[in-house]
Amino acid sequence: MSISHTDGVLLGAAYYAEYQPYERLEADLDLMADAGLGLIRVGESVWSTWEPQDGVFDLEWLLPVLDGAHQRGIRVLLGTPTYAVPPWLQRKHPEIAVRLRSGRSVAWGARQEVDFTSPVFRRYAERIVRRIVGRYATHPAVAGYQVDNEPGLHLLHNPEVFASFVARLKQRYGDVATLNERWGLTYWSHRLSSWDELWPPEGNTTPSYDLAWRRHQADLTTEFIAWQAAMVRELAQPGQYVTTCLAVTRPAVDEVGVNRALDVAAGNLYYTAQDELALPDPGRRHDGGWFGQGVWQLFQSADRARGAKQAPYLITETNATSIGGSHTNHPPYEGQLRQVAWALVARGARLVEYWHWHTLHYGHETYWGGLLGHSLEPGRVHGEARRIAGEFAAAREALRGLEPDAEVALVRSTESDWAFQHQPPLAVPGTLNPDPRSYARIFGAFYKGFFDAGRQVRVLSVPQLHEAGTAEELAARHPVLVAPALYAADDATLALLDGYAHAGGHLLLTFRTGYADEEARARAEVAPGPLRTAAGVHYLEYSNLRAPLPVRAAEGSGLVLGPGARAEEWADGLVVADAQPLAYYEHPHFGQWPAATTKAYGRGRVTYAGTLPDSAFAAALAEFVTADVAGGLPRWGDRPASVTVASARNADGDRLWFVHNWGWEAVAARPPEEVADVLSGERFAGGQGVPLGSWDVRVLRAQRRDSRP
Template sequence: MLYGVSYYPEYQPFDRLETDVAMMKDAGINYARLADSIWTLSEPAEGELDVSWLGPVLDALHEAGIKVILCTPSYAIPAWFAQRYPEAMNRRLDGTPLPYGDRQNVDFTDPTYRRLLERLIRTMLEQHAQHPSVVGVQVDNETGGRPIATPRAFEEFVRRLERKFGDIDAVNDTWGLNYWSHRLSAWDQLWQPLGNTNPGYDLEWRRYQAELVAEFLGWQAGIVREYLRPDQLITHDVVGGHGLPHADRKKIGDVVDVAAENVPHHTQDALAHPPVGGHANYHDPDGVHGAYQIYFRCDMARASGHRNFLVTEMNPISVGGAGHTYTAYDGQWRLAAYTCISRGANAVAYWHWHSNHFGTETYSHGVLNHDLQPNRCYDEVTRIGHELQQVGDRLTDLTPHADVAFLYSPDSRYGLAAQPALSEAGSARPDRRSYERIFNAFYRNYLDERAQATVTHDPAELADYPVAVAPAYYIADDAALDTLVDYARDGGHLVLTFRSGYADEFARARWERAPGRLREAVGAGYNLYSNLERPVPVRAADGAGLDLPDGAAATAWMDELVLEGATPLAYYEHHTWHRYPAVVTHEFGAGRVTYVGTLPDATLGREIARWVLDTSGIERAGAGLPEQVWVTRATATDGAELTFVTNFSHEEIDIPAPATGQDLHTGAQIGAGTPLTLGPWDVRIVDAGN
């Protein structure tokens, strides 16, 4: 288990390498990430390369037993580069160049940029890749925040369209360019993305941007591999949750060896479960807080290939800015670390070691504050480090359990950003994050019902799980939809939501009664739908088995479902919509399809999830325990089961132990059902193998 920090000795106000390394060693830190922003320091003028200064840093870390992941310093360019090669700067969609003074402001497809970057990467790796401290390399950093919109990139976009579609008439017909007289007669007539309103164009542009990111990282990875041993890894850190708008974590996962995730999260009361509203949303524009935020980010990290991953950035004192400092309560650093480990993290690291004394991230604090002295964050980081020195090997390469697979669709995310199904709450403005909002709601519903989840991008992988949920699977080709139908026919319980199956792989609304190729499996169809200005109460259908308390409601959307063999589970209580079911279920082949035609509120969504899990015969870990206690399970490398019992609250609580085994930290024997005490924000790990 790697446990550590990002370390920037070049940012320190004076040389304190010896002190820093000693403090890290005392804290049980065994890993440091270095060098992601050293281009100017290592090449102060073009061609004057000197990366030898990294040698003493690596030597000191190695002497302390601290392993290193080096970063390619590609995301922040020197001032001399911007001054000498202005044509290499990225551009906004309106054509104006991005100014110097920020990061990630260069066109990473530019040949001059790549030539000079490659020279620097090779120089650094020639000298340091085989240093005994180095276990791997991270390529770039959180790539995909901005589109590449230079003339060169647009020309390449047109060339790719030409290769994909063959001739201009294929584009005209596929995108429906007779509309608004947009039909093209030559490729050079294609308009720039800033002026675009066509959803087919928008989808291809977004796909193209994600391809550029993956290609750039793959290009770097190809260079790096020339210098690495087989036991050294290549990674890239995706920023947590749904990720950046122009990056596809599955594509990134395909070009690196190990996925990495940056997991900034809410702390203090915003980490409590059940969650309450009203918290600042710096870390997630969708307002995800409580326990979900960490589980979701980790489940998404595994989505690039169902493999273990690295957490490269977690909250130290705080992550944010000068007006967003929320230092964790005692115990929350430990809770967050073990929660990530329970979902398959093979590394937990904080961003970063020391708080910067200058720069835009001065108040995005490190483990040490600006006085560079120990504090209660350092003390708790030390406690975790010493624990992991004892049990880290046992917690490495865990296989998290999962009952429910969530099917993630970047294309549907793109499509619903271009043509949102939902409006922003309380307004008529389109909600460009409709996909994220729908996905998050269903994910939370199932975690509330104590399901253990996984996320996949591949419909074929659903066959390994008894329940599969495909939120807003809006854009999909025929083969993907047929795979979903086959999953249910072969015995799985498929849960679909509104907008699933509605558009094809070119963002065209399908010209058949919705939900198109899914209709037979759903056992219901519709040809009208509506947004909902305000929540609509919902009642359980007679004999359906739903237990809906007062207040359960449909929100934001409704399909006018007409039964075609399905059984209704719930109806709208409304003077007009009462004749349409809000939720239906249909036995189909050896399995079942449940279709949710609205965005359920938390009460309705959770009851639907309970019904689905019960109907599918899934026994939930921690059933019957208080809401603030979460139980997750994973399998160790020797096949033994580990049970993580966590208290997402500030109150001590006594519960019956949910498993039998040995307390991994204390060695005490625990029997299922015997009293188990959890302190505030506490974690207990029961190892059935001991």
């Protein structure tokens, strides 16, 4: 398998000729070609068009779209329609409807209403997938396949799913005595004497049960996508790839697990535009929602997308204009589409595809804007897309084989996220209500710290951490490793982190890391458990903070804190053994404990943050843990507050700098080395100001003596 556009970057759009209010296929395709679109996504949402009645197929309606695209040099990503079932299937087999936690079945009328594990559903799904792929696999326009769409929307509470869950538990634990012990079922008289006494999940309050249930649900989604991918590959042609479009906030998805069966990771990346993309933004926090706010969340989402397979990825959906609904009409300012497209490329995207080409005239997503509005006339947004596509084409050789740089790796734990959704450590801001988005807030706070400090991040999953090799190899590849709130972790993972630091890496630990085991049971040892010796601190108590606390740097610590730095939400009562305090709370009670510490350990170092840092505190910690990274990237020095810089190496070994100005005021940024603008050919000496207009981006190539722009 090869991804046909790995050497370059394509701009594309989802296209639904079947949704248009009148026949305009040729006009649409001409406009796409004129705009330089290189790929369209088709077919994934219209099972009832492919199969209007049970066993009655209409496969030819798509042929003119594929033929017309091929004639204009536009590639096609062909979708399977299994996420949007037709009315006749729901009426014929109402038993395949999703059962929710409440016991209620999901009423038909939206999408993803069916239990995709049902053998009945699978039979119909296989039939339509084989028909579609069998018909079009040999069409020269088809570059690849998207199986299903945004899977994992529901946690399935159907009786058959619960039965498969019990079978999984039997296989893992062997007998109920072991399950009783591992889950602590003595509590509240939950001890089982036989497997048929296991209560259904809708009544569950046991954390270990909940974590096992979430693992099972994600595995079901992974298996479903793998099942479709294997089926498609039987029929696909050499060189065609298989992917799906992920929405990583879906409750039944493990983004790393589901991508193992796919050739390339792909997903949607939506963001809030206009002033939400302005920098600086010191107060923004990650709310854990689908539509990220702030430039740093755009980059975080991109780094997660690349982290799914540690490889180039596709953006199969992103903003064209307004997103969300009829009451949220906030199209990007002039220049912001271009900024975002280049930011995604900087972090490894090989396709930036808008959802969608034309704004729909009916249906639930009537006001989810496309490159063309309801008038279907090209305007400002179409013109900006045309500019982006032209720049991608002009920069094709420079972008070949692009590998984003990273100076720090953040370990993301899906299982800790699930565990925190059941027992959140944080409250919803301004309330005493538990916040199921706690993990996203904690991970986001530390990501933002490195982003604000101008450091680039690679996101690793816990399984990928183990796959990276020995502790020594991990330390050699990732000189700084951050484990934010790695709560549900087995002994082997914590031992690897310990070994990583001892072998020479700088490990940044945070509150809640190492606190629970792989069953989400609080460890019966002094926190931070197996990492206590490495960290050089321990704690016997902790507290949520009702209000932010100022923090001050410890004298001689080397941590540089501004006057506005604060600790928020949480405080571990850290007792120092042989670590060095970095910062203290300014408070009559909490001030007895350090807010952060550091310790030399073996050939490396362990830094511990016992609180949720605000933006200033997080950036200071990021600066501290990366200060001694050998062979780091050249620094751009004092950048205007609205400017970000990202970098990557291409197949020729050249470094590309992606320099953005996220604001209205024209500015200049000074590169640390001689560069040439990839698009204009302008040259700038090291230290010379590179001008940027409002909402502007420059793509610069570092100049070697034998290189040319």
